[in-house]
Amino acid sequence: MDRQRIVFGTDGWRAVIADDYTFANLRICTQAFAEEMVATRAQPSCVIGYDNRFSSEHFAAAAAEVLAAYGVRAILCQPGSPTPVLSFSIIDRQASGGVIITASHNPAIWNGFKVRGSYGGAAAPDVLTRLEARISAIQESAETPRRIPLVDGRATGAIEIYDPSSRFEAKVRTLVDTEALRSAGLRIVHDAMFGVGAGWIERLVGGGSTSVIPVNAVRNPLFPGINPEPIARNLGAMFDAVRGCSADLGIATDGDADRLGICDETGAFIDQLRAYALIALYLLEVRGLRGPIVKTLSTTSMLDRLGELYGVPVHETGVGFKFVAPKMLETQAIVGGEESGGYAFGSHIPERDGIVAGLFVADMVARAGRKPTELIDWLFSKVGPHYYDRDDTSFPQDQREAITNRLTSASVADLAGERVVRVQTTDGYKWVTDRGSWLLIRFSGTEPIMRLYTETTDQRKVRAILDRGREMAGV
Numbered sequence: 001m002d003r004q005r006i007v008f009g010t011d012g013w014r015a016v017i018a019d020d021y022t023f024a025n026l027r028i029c030t031q032a033f034a035e036e037m038v039a040t041r042a043q044p045s046c047v048i049g050y051d052n053r054f055s056s057e058h059f060a061a062a063a064a065e066v067l068a069a070y071g072v073r074a075i076l077c078q079p080g081s082p083t084p085v086l087s088f089s090i091i092d093r094q095a096s097g098g099v100i101i102t103a104s105h106n107p108a109i110w111n112g113f114k115v116r117g118s119y120g121g122a123a124a125p126d127v128l129t130r131l132e133a134r135i136s137a138i139q140e141s142a143e144t145p146r147r148i149p150l151v152d153g154r155a156t157g158a159i160e161i162y163d164p165s166s167r168f169e170a171k172v173r174t175l176v177d178t179e180a181l182r183s184a185g186l187r188i189v190h191d192a193m194f195g196v197g198a199g200w201i202e203r204l205v206g207g208g209s210t211s212v213i214p215v216n217a218v219r220n221p222l223f224p225g226i227n228p229e230p231i232a233r234n235l236g237a238m239f240d241a242v243r244g245c246s247a248d249l250g251i252a253t254d255g256d257a258d259r260l261g262i263c264d265e266t267g268a269f270i271d272q273l274r275a276y277a278l279i280a281l282y283l284l285e286v287r288g289l290r291g292p293i294v295k296t297l298s299t300t301s302m303l304d305r306l307g308e309l310y311g312v313p314v315h316e317t318g319v320g321f322k323f324v325a326p327k328m329l330e331t332q333a334i335v336g337g338e339e340s341g342g343y344a345f346g347s348h349i350p351e352r353d354g355i356v357a358g359l360f361v362a363d364m365v366a367r368a369g370r371k372p373t374e375l376i377d378w379l380f381s382k383v384g385p386h387y388y389d390r391d392d393t394s395f396p397q398d399q400r401e402a403i404t405n406r407l408t409s410a411s412v413a414d415l416a417g418e419r420v421v422r423v424q425t426t427d428g429y430k431w432v433t434d435r436g437s438w439l440l441i442r443f444s445g446t447e448p449i450m451r452l453y454t455e456t457t458d459q460r461k462v463r464a465i466l467d468r469g470r471e472m473a474g475v
Helices: 023-040 056-069 083-092 125-141 150-156 165-175 178-182 200-205 236-244 272-286 302-310 321-331 354-368 372-383 397-409 459-473
Strands: 013-016 045-050 073-077 097-101 110-116 159-162 187-191 211-215 249-253 260-263 293-296 314-317 335-337 343-345 387-394 418-424 429-433 438-443 449-456
Touching: 023 045, 023 056, 023 097, 023 110, 023 125, 045 056, 045 083, 056 073, 056 097, 056 110, 056 150, 056 159, 073 083, 083 097, 083 110, 083 165, 083 354, 110 125, 125 321, 150 159, 165 200, 165 354, 178 200, 178 354, 187 200, 187 236, 200 211, 200 354, 211 236, 236 249, 236 260, 249 354, 260 272, 260 354, 272 302, 272 335, 272 343, 272 354, 272 372, 272 387, 293 302, 293 321, 302 314, 302 372, 314 321, 321 335, 321 343, 343 354, 354 372, 387 459, 397 459, 438 459, 449 459
Parallel strands: 045 073, 045 097, 073 159, 187 211, 187 249, 293 314, 293 335
Antiparallel strands: 013 110, 097 110, 249 260, 335 343, 387 449, 418 429, 429 438, 438 449
16 A cells, blocks of 8 residues: 655655645654653653644644553643744643644645654754654554544543743743833834734734734735745735834744744845844844854855854754754754744754744844844944845756756856855755855755755855856756
8 A cells, every 4th residue: 555655854744734744644643753752751741732724723632632642641732832932831841842733834735743852942863763763664554543532631631731822921031121122112013924923022022112013913824925934025015014114123933933034124135144143143242142153054154254253163054953953952052043044042942933033133123223224234344245045946856866966976166256165965065165155955855846045245146156056956
């Protein structure tokens, strides 16, 4: 009998609802995770949460029923909550791990199954490998996962219904002076992208002289007109709102609110690489923190320059928080982040938090007394101008091997006239030049697309470098 191979990408398993993402497959994933916790932890418990996608609450309840049947105490969070709220709750409740039903920024027809360790961050690659092996064994056995009906589990205490919001709110108020922000007189637009981040920025800093203007703040699993990914092409409503109400800043959170997108006071997008560099500058200069920085190989070299200026080490990992989170814990980093707009903080959780990251940017505007455009100028005065772009392209799956072979055999002496001095193949194919420009080509770990990224100090070279990448890949 044919069966769907369930593979965990850069951040969990994702699939199309009713095609491969079914209750049967979700229960198999949950059984495997339950068996992993029972094998490695005494009296295990698990936090389960979900986002605003179609039937996410029902998938989460199904996961709780299976966990309870295999001897794992299930803490089912209701209502839907941002991923960082749930990750914090794992630590706060001293749970053995977590399951989050979300496909993050993927299109509306997708859903996903994220797993988290006891530290609240993405499970390490070796854990995911064991989970995949367990899932395969369950599928081979044709075993039907056991489950305890939700009502019975609640009656016996095997399943607990829990609202984590107040505890998370209290934690955030220790990370940033929300009362000072509430009184700062800012106008902030928050685009929740129809996701579970809706209401959180207003809850934390609204109601005083600072006003928060909501955009796309209702639940709509269709995500009409957009994918819930906080990048420029999906944020037109936020840009218009910033211009329309003369706001100081636009903050966007993705479908599960673990990623951040921002725009300046003119309604112009601030790309993810500049955003990460701004956040690092805020922590180092405005807050006066010192400690390691963790970044993925797809994000900005401005962090390396900031590391040199402020005397802190910068560690590079593969793409995905399954690499970033363990490195943050290992090095006791003050911040970790990636090109997709996910940023985590050592004083908080080793997990992306678009809500806290957005508040940090707002706090930087207030405390530095500079508009976002002026903050970019300040950043560039320290590290020099940097320009970034990314192309995503679909391709026939039967061509993946041919594309890989072309990239593996490519001999690249220069990029847009700059001499290539380093080639990395740890996670995709990355070429770095003597002037600091770079090109990265890699396959997405969650979608059937190939991504091409570049960063350069010469804006005129951005398109040329991306076009060179397409030529090398043959797409």
